Amino acid sequence: xxVLIISLCSDPLSNMEFIKPIERILRHGGIEYxxxxxxxxxxxxxxxxxxxxxxxxxxxxxAFLEDEWFSWLNKFDKPVLGVGSSFQAxxxxxxxxxxxxxxxxxxxxxxxxxxxLVNGSFYAFFLTNKAAEVRRPxxxxxxxxxxxxxxxxxSKEIYSCLFHPxxxxxxxxxxxxxxx
Amino acid sequence: MNIASLFSGGKDxxxxxxxxxxxxxxxxxxxxxPKSIESRIFHFPNVWVTKFQAEAMGLPLIxxxxxxxxxxxxxxxxxxxxxxxxxxxxxxxxxxIIRSMYQASRIQRLCDKMNLWCFNPLWLMDPExxxxxxLREGFKVIISGVFAYPLDESFLGKTMSPSLARELxxxxxxxxxxxxxxxxxxxxxxxxxxxxxKRIEVTDYEIQYRGNSGIFMIRGLRLIDK
Numbered sequence: 001x002x003v004l005i006i007s008l009c010s011d012p013l014s015n016m017e018f019i020k021p022i023e024r025i026l027r028h029g030g031i032e033y034x035x036x037x038x039x040x041x042x043x044x045x046x047x048x049x050x051x052x053x054x055x056x057x058x059x060x061x062x063a064f065l066e067d068e069w070f071s072w073l074n075k076f077d078k079p080v081l082g083v084g085s086s087f088q089a090x091x092x093x094x095x096x097x098x099x100x101x102x103x104x105x106x107x108x109x110x111x112x113x114x115x116x117l118v119n120g121s122f123y124a125f126f127l128t129n130k131a132a133e134v135r136r137p138x139x140x141x142x143x144x145x146x147x148x149x150x151x152x153x154x155s156k157e158i159y160s161c162l163f164h165p166x167x168x169x170x171x172x173x174x175x176x177x178x179x180x
Numbered sequence: 181m182n183i184a185s186l187f188s189g190g191k192d193x194x195x196x197x198x199x200x201x202x203x204x205x206x207x208x209x210x211x212x213x214p215k216s217i218e219s220r221i222f223h224f225p226n227v228w229v230t231k232f233q234a235e236a237m238g239l240p241l242i243x244x245x246x247x248x249x250x251x252x253x254x255x256x257x258x259x260x261x262x263x264x265x266x267x268x269x270x271x272x273x274x275x276x277i278i279r280s281m282y283q284a285s286r287i288q289r290l291c292d293k294m295n296l297w298c299f300n301p302l303w304l305m306d307p308e309x310x311x312x313x314x315l316r317e318g319f320k321v322i323i324s325g326v327f328a329y330p331l332d333e334s335f336l337g338k339t340m341s342p343s344l345a346r347e348l349x350x351x352x353x354x355x356x357x358x359x360x361x362x363x364x365x366x367x368x369x370x371x372x373x374x375x376x377x378k379r380i381e382v383t384d385y386e387i388q389y390r391g392n393s394g395i396f397m398i399r400g401l402r403l404i405d406k
Contacts, residue, residue, distance in 0.1 A: 011181075013203045013274075016301035024304070058299070059292050102292065105285035125281055129292055167281065167304065 003033040003177055004049035006041060008056065008086055010063040018055045018084065021166040022173060026053075031177045038069055046072065051177060056084015056164055059129050064089060065098075073158065081117075081176040082160035084127060090160040091132040091151065101131025101147070109149055109163065111142040117150075117159060117175045118142070124149070125167035132162070181297065182207045183272040184264040186257075186287070187241070189230040191314050191321045191340070192276030192302055192362070194370040197237075198317060199301040200274040201375060207268040209234050210260045212246040212253070225397040226324050226369050229380070233370065236378040236403050240268070254286060261294055272297030278305055278362045307352060307360035311345040318374055322382075324396045325367030326389075328357045333389040336396040340368070369398065378403040 003026055007019050019035060026033045036045060038054075046052070057064065062085075064070075070089045073080065082090045088098050103126040110121040126144070134140055134148045141159075142150035149162040157180050165172035185197040187209035200206050211230040234241035242263055246256035264270045273291055277284045277300050284300060291298035302310065314321060321340040326332070330351060338344055345359075348366070352359030361367065372379035384400030 011203065011297070011299075013200060013299050013301055016199065017299065017303040021304040024306070058297060059288065060295070060297050104288050104292070106281055127288060 001031065001051070001177070002049050003031055004045060004052045005033055005035045006052060006054045007035060007037045008054065008061070008064040008089075009037075009058070010061050011058070014058050014061065018057060022053055022055060022083070025166060025170045025173045026177060029174045029177060038064060038067075046076065046078070049078075051079045051180070052081070053173065053176070054080065054082040054086035054090075056086060056127065059127065061085070065092070076158070077156060079157035079176065079180045080159065081173065083166065084162070084164045085130070087151070087160045087162040088130050088132060090158065091134055091138065094138045094153065095135045096138065097133040097135075098130050099133065100129065102129045103131075103144070103147065104128070106168070107144045107163075109142050109144045111150070113139065113141045115141050115152060116179050117172045118169065122169060124161070124163035124165065124169055126163045128162055181205065181272055182268055182270045183274055183297070183299070184208050184210050184242075184261070184268065184270045186273060186275040187211050187230060187234075188224075188276070189226060189233050189370060190276075190368040191319060191370055192278060192310075192360075194276075194319055194373055194375065195310070195314055195317070196274050196276035196301050198373065198375045200299060204272070206239065206274070207270060208240045208242055208264055209237070210264060211241060211243045212256060212260065213243055215245045215247055225395045229369060229398055229401065232380060232401060232403060233376075236376045236380055238377050242267075254290065257287075258290060258294070261290065261296065265294070265296075270296065272299060274299040274301065276302050278302045278310065278360060279358075280362060305360075307358055308349055310360045311340070311349070315340060315342060315345065319370055320372035320379070321368045321370050322396065323366060324369040324398070325394070326365070327367075327393040328355070328365035329392045330355060331366065331392070333387060333394055336387050336389065336394050337385065367395075377406065379406055380404075
C-alpha cells in the first residue's frame with residue numbers, strides 16, 4: 001500500500017511543520033509514502049497511489065484556496081484524508097461554505113457518528129482561522145463544541161479533519177492508512 | 181521574507197534559526213529576559229550570553245524583560261514583535277518549539293493577531309532526530325542546566341557528542357524524561373555552529389548543584405574569529 005502526502009504549503013519552511021509529522025507517523029507505521037506539492041500533482045500520480053493524505057498549512061497560507069486544483073476530488077474514488085486547512089478546500093469542493101472562525105489550541109472533540117478513523121471523545125490540536133458550513137454530500141462525523149470539525153463524504157472514503165491529528169491523534173492517520 | 185527568531189540561546193532556537201535561514205532572511209533575534217531575579221538565576225542563568233551569541237552570529241538582538249505571569253509575558257512578546265516589525269520590517273517569526281502545544285498556541289495566536297507568518301520547523305521532532313541533526317549540522321552545544329533525576333552535576337558543562345546524546349536518550353527512555361529537554365529537564369547553551377561567524381569560548385564558569393537540579397553558570401567568555 002502506498003500513500004501520497006500532498007503538501008498545501010506555499011513556503012518550503014512550513015513543510016517541516018505540516019508535512020514531516022505526517023511523514024513520521026506513516027514511517028513509524030511501516031507505510032510506504034511519497035510527498036508532492038499540490039501544484040506538481042499529475043493525473044498519473046493520482047492513479048499510482050492507493051490513498052492520499054492532504055496536509056494543512058500555516059494560518060497565513062491560503063494560496064491553495066485560490067486554485068481550482070481541488071476540483072479533481074469530485075471525480076476521485078480513492079480514499080482521501082484532509083487535515084487542518086485542507087478541510088476548507090474539501091468542504092468547498094463539495095458545496096460547503098467557508099467563514100471566519102479562529103480556533104487555536106487543544107479542544108475536546110466528540111464524534112457523533114461511528115466511523116473507521118476514531119470514535120468517542122478525545123482532545124485534538126486546532127490551528128485554524130476558518131470554520132466551515134458543511135453540506136451534503138459531506139456528513140459531519142465529529143464536533144468541537146458547536147463547530148463541525150470532522151467530515152466524511154456520504155458515499156466515498158473521503159474524510160477531513162479541521163484539527164491536526166498528526167499532533168496528538170496519530171491513530172486517525174494510521175487508521176486511515178490501514179483500515180479504510 | 182524578513183523574519184525574527186525567538187531566541188533563547190539553546191540548541192532548539194539555534195537549529196530553528198539555521199533552518200529558517202535556508203529559505204528566509206533572519207534579520208533579528210528576540211530574547212525575553214525574566215524580570216524576576218529568581219527566574220533569571222535559576223532557570224535562565226546564561227540569558228546574558230544571548231547578547232554575545234547575537235554578536236557572534238552578526239544579528240541584532242531585541243532583548244525585552246518579561247513577567248513570569250502568562251498575560252504579562254504575552255504582552256511583552258507582543259511588544260518585542262511590534263518593535264521587530266517597526267525596526268526590521270519582519271513579516272514572520274520562527275520559533276524552536278518542539279512539542280509544547282501551550283507555547284505553540286500562544287505564539288500562533290499572537291502572530292495571527294499581528295498578521296505575521298509563524299514557522300515552527302522543529303515541530304514534533306523526536307529527541308533522537310533533533311539531537312542527531314544538531315550534531316550533524318556542527319553546533320557546539322554545552323549542557324548548562326539539569327533539572328531531572330538522574331541527571332547529576334557531572335553533566336553540567338559537558339559538550340554534546342554522539343555518545344552523550346545516546347546516554348541522554350537511554351536515560352530519558354529509562355526514567356521518563358525528554359532527552360531533548362523540551363520539558364525543561366535539560367537546558368543547553370550554544371557556543372558555535374554554522375550560523376556563527378565567531379565562536380564563543382567560555383573563560384570562567386561556576387557550577388551550582390542542589391537536589392536533582394543544577395546550573396552551569398557562564399561567568400566569562402570571549403568571541404574568537406573563525
